[in-house]
Amino acid sequence: MVLGRMKSFLGKMVKIDQGFQEAGVGRLLDVYDDYLVLLTEEDGVVYYNNDHIESVTENTKEFNIGFPEDIEYDKANNLLNLLENQKLKWIKINSEGPVKIEGVLYDVNNDIISLIYDEEIVYVSFNHLHNMSID
Numbered sequence: 001m002v003l004g005r006m007k008s009f010l011g012k013m014v015k016i017d018q019g020f021q022e023a024g025v026g027r028l029l030d031v032y033d034d035y036l037v038l039l040t041e042e043d044g045v046v047y048y049n050n051d052h053i054e055s056v057t058e059n060t061k062e063f064n065i066g067f068p069e070d071i072e073y074d075k076a077n078n079l080l081n082l083l084e085n086q087k088l089k090w091i092k093i094n095s096e097g098p099v100k101i102e103g104v105l106y107d108v109n110n111d112i113i114s115l116i117y118d119e120e121i122v123y124v125s126f127n128h129l130h131n132m133s134i135d
Contacts, residue, residue: 006031006056014038015057016048023096024048024131029071035079043095043133045073047082052130074134083108083132090135091115099128 009028016024016038026040036053038046076082083105092102093113101124103117113124 006036006050009056009058012058017052017054029073030075032076033078035082037073037075039071039073043092045071046095046131046133047079048131049079049129051127079129080108080110080126083113086134092133092135093124094128094130095133099124 006028010031012028013026014028016036024038024040024043024046026038026046028036029039029045030037032050034050036048036050038048040046074082074085076085086105087107089105090102091105092100093115094100101115101117101122103115103122105113106116106121107114108126111126113126113129115122115124
């Protein structure tokens, strides 16, 4: 989606990727060059990789959910920096997709995201990051 168009949805209720597995409904909190921030009723604050957003639906009656006005969330100038700031925190990646995974963020770079889950280290391609939430 075009960045300028996405910014016009700030503060509004939207549905991201309607009809897709990783659809999210909530209030659009912020838009950056490569990610956006959505406050959802189900998962709280979710960060979406702009490269994987295929559609946006603007506010309709069915999206009319009440949210607090003064929500706090993590911010960074790009998605890589956002992830770097979450090291050693529990995160969920691709909450509804076939590559969903959660664990403690161990390391991240432009190519690979490393998570510790139980006794394993799981490596996820940075390109396959559609969305994430931080617990």
